[in-house]
Amino acid sequence: MSAGLRVRRRLGRLGLVPILIAGALGLSNGLGATPSLRAEAGRLDPVNQLGGPTNAVDWQDGRVYTSVGPRVLMLDGCDPAWPIELAQSRPLGGVVQHLAVRDGLVYVAAGRGGLVVLDARADLRQIGQLALEGVAAKVVLQDRYAYVAAGAAGMSVIDVQDPAGPRLIGRFVDARGDAVIATDLAIAGSFAYVVSRNLMQVDLRDPAKPELARKIEDWADAVATEGDRLYVATSEQRAGGERFGHLRVYDLSVDQRPPRLLASVEVGDRARRLAVADGLAFHQGTSRVIAWRFSEPRGLERLGAVASPDSVLNLDPGDRWLWLAAGPSGLRAARFYPWDRIEGQALREVWTSLPAPERVIVDDRDPARIYVADAGVEGGWGPPPRILVLTIPAPTEGSAPGSSGPPDAPRILGSIPAELDKGGFAVHRGFLFLGAPGEILRVIDVREPASAREVARLAMPPDPVSGRRAPVWRIAIEDDLAYLANDEWVRVLDVSDPTAPRQVSAWRSSGGATDLAVRDRRAYVLGPATGIRTNQPSLQIVDFFELGSPLAFASLGTIGFRAGIQAEPGQVFIDGLQVVDVSDPDAPVETALVQLDGRTRDIDQAGGFVYLARAKPDGTGEVRAFDLRMPGRPIETARLDLVDEARDVALGADLAFVAAQGSGLVIAASGLDPAPTLPIPTPTVRTPLPQRAFLPIVARGGLGRCP
Numbered sequence: 001m002s003a004g005l006r007v008r009r010r011l012g013r014l015g016l017v018p019i020l021i022a023g024a025l026g027l028s029n030g031l032g033a034t035p036s037l038r039a040e041a042g043r044l045d046p047v048n049q050l051g052g053p054t055n056a057v058d059w060q061d062g063r064v065y066t067s068v069g070p071r072v073l074m075l076d077g078c079d080p081a082w083p084i085e086l087a088q089s090r091p092l093g094g095v096v097q098h099l100a101v102r103d104g105l106v107y108v109a110a111g112r113g114g115l116v117v118l119d120a121r122a123d124l125r126q127i128g129q130l131a132l133e134g135v136a137a138k139v140v141l142q143d144r145y146a147y148v149a150a151g152a153a154g155m156s157v158i159d160v161q162d163p164a165g166p167r168l169i170g171r172f173v174d175a176r177g178d179a180v181i182a183t184d185l186a187i188a189g190s191f192a193y194v195v196s197r198n199l200m201q202v203d204l205r206d207p208a209k210p211e212l213a214r215k216i217e218d219w220a221d222a223v224a225t226e227g228d229r230l231y232v233a234t235s236e237q238r239a240g241g242e243r244f245g246h247l248r249v250y251d252l253s254v255d256q257r258p259p260r261l262l263a264s265v266e267v268g269d270r271a272r273r274l275a276v277a278d279g280l281a282f283h284q285g286t287s288r289v290i291a292w293r294f295s296e297p298r299g300l301e302r303l304g305a306v307a308s309p310d311s312v313l314n315l316d317p318g319d320r321w322l323w324l325a326a327g328p329s330g331l332r333a334a335r336f337y338p339w340d341r342i343e344g345q346a347l348r349e350v351w352t353s354l355p356a357p358e359r360v361i362v363d364d365r366d367p368a369r370i371y372v373a374d375a376g377v378e379g380g381w382g383p384p385p386r387i388l389v390l391t392i393p394a395p396t397e398g399s400a401p402g403s404s405g406p407p408d409a410p411r412i413l414g415s416i417p418a419e420l421d422k423g424g425f426a427v428h429r430g431f432l433f434l435g436a437p438g439e440i441l442r443v444i445d446v447r448e449p450a451s452a453r454e455v456a457r458l459a460m461p462p463d464p465v466s467g468r469r470a471p472v473w474r475i476a477i478e479d480d481l482a483y484l485a486n487d488e489w490v491r492v493l494d495v496s497d498p499t500a501p502r503q504v505s506a507w508r509s510s511g512g513a514t515d516l517a518v519r520d521r522r523a524y525v526l527g528p529a530t531g532i533r534t535n536q537p538s539l540q541i542v543d544f545f546e547l548g549s550p551l552a553f554a555s556l557g558t559i560g561f562r563a564g565i566q567a568e569p570g571q572v573f574i575d576g577l578q579v580v581d582v583s584d585p586d587a588p589v590e591t592a593l594v595q596l597d598g599r600t601r602d603i604d605q606a607g608g609f610v611y612l613a614r615a616k617p618d619g620t621g622e623v624r625a626f627d628l629r630m631p632g633r634p635i636e637t638a639r640l641d642l643v644d645e646a647r648d649v650a651l652g653a654d655l656a657f658v659a660a661q662g663s664g665l666v667i668a669a670s671g672l673d674p675a676p677t678l679p680i681p682t683p684t685v686r687t688p689l690p691q692r693a694f695l696p697i698v699a700r701g702g703l704g705r706c707p
Contacts, residue, residue, distance in 0.1 A: 051354025051664025059318025435472025576600025
């Protein structure tokens with residue numbers, strides 16, 4: 001969508017004269033609106049990616065196929081204690097939600113990327129793709145067809161006889177032609193069993209026209225089939241508002257209406273997913289996975305339970321192990337054979353990556369080194385909050401103009417246990433400065449990332465009036481002075497000796513200090529209720545030339561107070577996107593306002609170009625780049641669409657580093673020169689074992705194709 005642009009010209013410093021002149025020239029707020037200029041020569045091309053949640057898993061013949069964000073990984077699945085990466089796909093068109101493997105091909109429900117077909121015999125090379133409505137969440141294969149559940153977009157029937165050219169041939173719709181919601185599905189014979197709150201049996205004898213045959217359950221949560229057995233997880237409302245779960249087994253061997261119920265047991269935990277293999281049913285609830293064995297006439301026999309995170313989205317039994325795709329908690333495994341060892345065992349962590357990147361910054365001395373703040377996973381089911389130190393290897397041969405090739409995948413140099421509080425995060429001469437929980441500033445020596453260590457910790461002073469200590473919202477460092485947005489204060493610390501930071505100046509804002517930028521010892525401070533607009537965000541300008549007596553200048557109303565501010569000589573860029581002329585600090589003037597739908601999460605700038613990390617109203621994200629070298633005339637140069645929210649962006653070495661909600665860290669080439677047309681998804685270099693290495697220490701055993 002084209003951004004709207006409102007241009008305001010600075011016509012004087014008197015109160016009434018500028019208004020009269022502007023009215024005469026047609027330059028008042030409601031007039032003179034023009035679209036922002038566009039430059040088709042801009043580029044913001046994805047060249048690499050790291051991390052994301054693990055949502056999908058399938059075990060086949062000693063191999064585990066799983067996902068990390070928008071990628072599919074193939075691992076040696078014989079021993080979870082020794083995972084060996086065999087192949088990794090390029091980033092697909094969406095965050096992977098589910099996958100199914102057959103005859104050496106991997107069929108992927110890739111969220112907003114639709115159905116994608118990969119060749120496992122050729123390093124997971126993409127050979128086919130079909131765009132679908134909605135978010136593709138599960139794929140089930142039978143004969144020549146793939147059945148895809150996509151939530152509100154319903155169930156689609158796809159002919160995959162030619163995997164390179166999948167064709168949509170039918171959809172399950174109601175009498176009005178609207179899609180029937182499908183949150184889970186299973187196939188048996190000529191019928192699909194679709195969870196749409198109710199469990200519905202859908203006739204597939206004409207795949208182009210799926211038709212409702214009957215309703216089987218009033219409230220179903222998950223479904224699975226094996227042979228002529230139908231396993232259904234149901235739930236009912238009980239006192240207190242909680243839903244109580246059951247597991248039921250139906251006989252599909254004869255055509256009965258409804259199918260004959262063979263067994264039913266109370267589970268308690270409401271199901272998130274079911275998996276069935278060799279008469280064993282695995283019921284994944286909100287806090288545990290329970291193993292059941294069905295036999296006649298004994299019915300369902302409980303074998304044991306294993307505690308699990310509430311983020312498990314898919315599970316698949318294979319050989320002796322149950323594999324769990326636990327979202328941000330990564331890939332986990334539980335040994336389910338022999339049966340008497342199931343109860344109470346701990347899940348093994350098999351594979352984790354970068355589940356929840358929040359902030360990203362570039363080293364002030366080495367643009368090929370970046371620092372990513374990862375929020376980690378709560379409850380001990382994944383990596384704790386940490387800072388990852390990454391390096392971007394030199395480009396390879398043969399790529400876009402202006403460089404010798406796309407960068408290799410990031411290499412992790414170190415992982416530092418650390419948690420951000422409000423987002424204060426900066427690096428200076430080999431030391432990290434971060435605002436930590438407890439109203440504390442931490443200083444960490446990262447000159448040797450593999451052995452990083454904390455060298456200083458400074459508690460924020462209490463407010464002299466209220467006595468309250470406040471968090472560090474933002475940090476900006478210039479020369480050897482660190483400027484902290486400390487809620488109601490701007491504090492200046494001397495960090496010439498990082499091991500002993502000391503406060504040398506402080507200035508109290510009238511209504512908050514939650515973001516700031518610094519240029520030539522002048523701080524541009526944003527707060528939620530400051531300056532000329534009571535209870536509305538404003539920009540305040542404060543000089544710290546004399547540290548003992550900060551000098552405050554004028555204020556100006558702004559569109560935000562914590563989504564980023566950047567400064568360059570004579571102007572500042574705020575949120576998404578306001579441009580302010582600050583050449584006269586006594587009279588700052590808004591020169592441009594680009595109105596965008598959605599929310600800007602953060603911004604960065606270099607050389608007059610501003611990059612916005614944004615969340616769009618539909619739940620997806622984007623990075624948008626503007627050329628602001630002509631005051632008052634923003635030129636949009638490039639846009640990168642993401643499948644989920646962009647939380648932060650940092651610039652370095654002609655690259656934009658984006659912390660994305662489900663796609664992990666996305667790396668894009670930036671600049672004005674057009675890049676050559678690249679296939680979708682954009683090629684990336686496969687990174688074996690990106691975070692850790694495993695070495696064999698004992699002989700491995702197993703069944704089937706595992707030695």
